[in-house]
Amino acid sequence: MFRDIPKCLINIDMEIKILGTGCPKCRSLEKLTREVVEKYRIQATVEKIEDITEIMKYHIMATPALVVNGKVEIKGLIPSEAEILQVLSKY
Amino acid sequence: MRLLDIANKKIVLSLVLLPVWFLVYHYLQPATDWLIDDILGMTAGSHLTETLRFFVFEVPKVLMLLILIIFLVGIVRSYFSPEKTRKALEGKSLFTGNVLASMLGIVTPFCSCSAIPLFLGFVEAGIPIGVTFSFLIASPMINEVAIVLLFGLFGWKTAAIYIVSGLVIAIIAGWIIGKLNLRHWVQDWVYQSQFGNSDSENEKLKFSDRIGYGYNAVKEIVGKIWIYVVIGIAVGAGAHGYIPEDYMAALMGKSAWYSIPLSVIIGVPLYSNAAGIIPIVSVLIEKGAALGTALAFMMAVIGLSLPEMIILKKVLKIPFILTFAGIMAVGIVLVGFIFNYLVFL
Numbered sequence: 001m002f003r004d005i006p007k008c009l010i011n012i013d014m015e016i017k018i019l020g021t022g023c024p025k026c027r028s029l030e031k032l033t034r035e036v037v038e039k040y041r042i043q044a045t046v047e048k049i050e051d052i053t054e055i056m057k058y059h060i061m062a063t064p065a066l067v068v069n070g071k072v073e074i075k076g077l078i079p080s081e082a083e084i085l086q087v088l089s090k091y
Numbered sequence: 092m093r094l095l096d097i098a099n100k101k102i103v104l105s106l107v108l109l110p111v112w113f114l115v116y117h118y119l120q121p122a123t124d125w126l127i128d129d130i131l132g133m134t135a136g137s138h139l140t141e142t143l144r145f146f147v148f149e150v151p152k153v154l155m156l157l158i159l160i161i162f163l164v165g166i167v168r169s170y171f172s173p174e175k176t177r178k179a180l181e182g183k184s185l186f187t188g189n190v191l192a193s194m195l196g197i198v199t200p201f202c203s204c205s206a207i208p209l210f211l212g213f214v215e216a217g218i219p220i221g222v223t224f225s226f227l228i229a230s231p232m233i234n235e236v237a238i239v240l241l242f243g244l245f246g247w248k249t250a251a252i253y254i255v256s257g258l259v260i261a262i263i264a265g266w267i268i269g270k271l272n273l274r275h276w277v278q279d280w281v282y283q284s285q286f287g288n289s290d291s292e293n294e295k296l297k298f299s300d301r302i303g304y305g306y307n308a309v310k311e312i313v314g315k316i317w318i319y320v321v322i323g324i325a326v327g328a329g330a331h332g333y334i335p336e337d338y339m340a341a342l343m344g345k346s347a348w349y350s351i352p353l354s355v356i357i358g359v360p361l362y363s364n365a366a367g368i369i370p371i372v373s374v375l376i377e378k379g380a381a382l383g384t385a386l387a388f389m390m391a392v393i394g395l396s397l398p399e400m401i402i403l404k405k406v407l408k409i410p411f412i413l414t415f416a417g418i419m420a421v422g423i424v425l426v427g428f429i430f431n432y433l434v435f436l
Contacts, residue, residue: 020204021207021208021402023204025204026204052207052208052405055208056208056211059212060212061177061205061208061209061212062172062173062205062208063208076200076202076205078311
């Protein structure tokens with residue numbers, strides 16, 4: 001269903017950050033996000049943030065978290081591929 | 092007419108699956124006996140037969156219980172979040188805070204890998220460290236997997252005993268840590284940093300979303316632990332069929348008082364999840380180990396884990412971690428003694 005999204009709706013210069021201190025869940029979120037970005041050719045940078053003081057700046061109390069352009073979109077759980085795509089397609 | 096949308100489909104699916112679940116669960120025992128005795132035609136009472144019967148019955152039973160309970164817990168947890176818990180704990184007096192934090196520890200969605208952000212978030216909100224610790228102790232120790240396995244393999248009484256003991260340990264250990272005033276053993280940067288308060292409130296979820304949380308929890312948790320359950324029950328089944336009754340009585344029975352501290356010492360560095368350890372412990376008890384001893388071993392393995400302490404080292408100095416481990420170990424040993432010598436079931 002998401003394949004039909006016109007490319008122009010998926011914005012360029014998206015800055016995605018994965019927050020997590022290096023637990024297995026955080027790694028799977030990072031992997032999944034990169035896969036989604038690649039699969040749907042989303043123009044975005046994906047960065048993993050492991051430094052705890054840096055993570056705390058986003059006021060989260062549960063990792064992993066997915067941050068897009070500075071806004072915490074998902075926290076404390078591993079979303080499905082469709083959910084990630086849904087979040088990213090808002091930008 | 093439009094087709095049902097995805098949301099309603101989830102609700103309808105659950106309503107269909109629930110009676111199916113109960114039907115299968117109800118006929119599990121006769122179906123197992125029918126398979127073992129009639130189809131395979133094995134001699135009842137022989138080692139191999141009873142081992143196989145145990146395995147064929149317990150694996151689907153425990154997995155079915157896990158799926159149902161984790162699904163329900165997933166729905167319940169969607170009503171809670173670390174942010175809401177923090178709000179509830181703000182400004183609570185020490186003892187009330189410990190009690191509340193321990194209970195919220197059971198229902199708040201939390202994984203031990205989030206221990207640091209949660210700890211910092213609580214400190215930021217001015218929640219006392221002792222109260223935070225009650226949460227951090229209760230949360231991993233009293234988890235839904237442990238409760239399901241204890242209920243499935245021992246019955247509701249043991250599950251209830253485990254929950255109550257876990258709560259009492261979390262409340263009292265947290266309270267003691269609060270009283271000891273260990274703030275100077277918290278890493279210095281924790282109090283120096285200011286992160287600002289989180290304002291993120293959960294958006295309103297529809298009930299169908301919450302059911303989705305339930306399905307996700309099942310997928311995530313059962314998907315990860317089913318193999319431990321199967322292996323644990325396989326080991327348990329082997330012991331069930333082949334190890335003589337009372338084999339463990341001398342080693343872990345009531346008369347061997349020293350087995351309780353010994354179990355805790357062995358249990359702390361052992362890192363396993365509830366799914367793997369409880370089926371094995373159930374056989375220890377069947378073969379004569381005392382309930383208190385088994386309970387202490389289980390709590391030490393599940394509730395006190397080396398990896399978690401290493402995670403906590405980022406925010407706590409070593410003496411704090413040792414004090415914490417010491418208080419926990421003593422508490423667990425006491426629970427073991429209480430159940431072996433004072434409580435008769």
